[in-house]
Amino acid sequence: MSASEPSLSVNAGISKLKLTFFGAGSMAEAIARGLLERGLTLPGQISMINRHNQDRLKELHDRYHVITPSTEEAKQQSLEEADIIFLAMKPKDAQDALLQLKHFVQPRQLVVSLIAGLSIRTIEQLLEARIPVVRTMPNTSSTIGLGATGICYSDSVDGQLRTLSEEIFQSVGITAIVEEEKLLDAVTGVSGSGPAYIYYLMEAMIDAGKKLGLDDESARTLTIQTVLGAANMVKSTGEEPAELRRKVTSPNGTTQAAIELLNSHHVSEAIGKAIFRSAERAAELGAMIEGGSKG
Incomplete structure (x- = not known):
């Protein structure tokens, strides 16, 4: 056959x-x-x-x-x-x-x-x-x-x-x-490794909440619901994340202050580099396996 x-x-x-x-x-x-x-x-x-x-x-x-x-x-x-x-x-x-x-x-x-x-x-x-x-x-x-x-x-x-x-x-x-x-290497960078990026962000949010005085359960619950709600907003409204972010960022408000600090530390650029690195590493792993198969 x-x-x-x-x-x-x-x-x-x-x-x-x-x-x-x-x-x-x-x-x-x-x-x-x-x-x-x-x-x-x-x-x-x-x-x-x-x-x-x-x-x-x-x-x-x-x-x-x-x-x-x-x-x-x-x-x-x-x-x-x-x-x-x-x-x-x-x-x-x-x-x-x-x-x-x-x-x-x-x-x-x-x-x-x-x-x-x-x-x-x-x-x-x-x-x-x-x-x-x-x-x-x-x-x-x-x-x-x-x-x-x-x-x-x-x-x-x-x-x-x-x-x-x-x-x-x-x-x-x-x-x-x-x-x-x-392009599957790009998929690896965006969604294959993607959950870990979100968990990393959540770790930081929970830790910051506790340092500001919230108890463990409150910091965790608020973080989980915030991430869940944000993802569902993008999905249910069909709007771009950038547009939703602009809608909740009042001039001279709390969110703007936070976003400005993130921008000053080039967080968006760092995330992009992390995704590129994940995709690059996927290609490297494949090349190592292919190289070994020819040895």
Whole structure:
């Protein structure tokens, strides 16, 4: 069977497919949890494997009742029998994992990569096969159904498989289809690493509130609601953040004083540089994996 004609039964829906996560970190857990909590599949349809950390696998099995093979034979069986294999290992482990996977992967399967920077070409080279590959960049908000995932496809991914992959990630948030694969590094910088920027801001807001005399609970509650409300204002009104900011910034008022101080410290520029650096680092990680594959 050719790679362009997978036998993957997509018409039956996600619930009938066997999903194997090769890697059992936070992103794999976020997607598995999202699929399970929305009733799109059952725990017995999901296998999660890693290299050595049996405590982590036990934790996932106890929490979600998913299959967590422990022996090499059982891990191999999970990979061979999977309809969809999610590449969810750390970038530094990707080369070795893919070289292992190439002995089991089959043309009928769909490979979905969650690894920052890892190109479709490198995946195909390491697997020594031209199979359907979906490259994605989700974020950890997928855990609560509010994820943002950038997606692009190899030439071997047909319309049905595109629909299937989008359904998976739309079940845990929103998706953005990226036609130019290189732009997934930009997705990494903006939304892949994005939640951490917001948490960083929230840490600072909570800490400042406490230093001004608020108790821990009040500082935390006010910060959470402020961030939640601001995000929903942008979403519900459709207005640009800059316009909403101008509306709440009265001349010579408290907000203007705060914004002027932020501008004096070039905070906006620093945020932009941070996002560029995240995107740049994604490209560096991909180049390291590709370079290692040629060694």
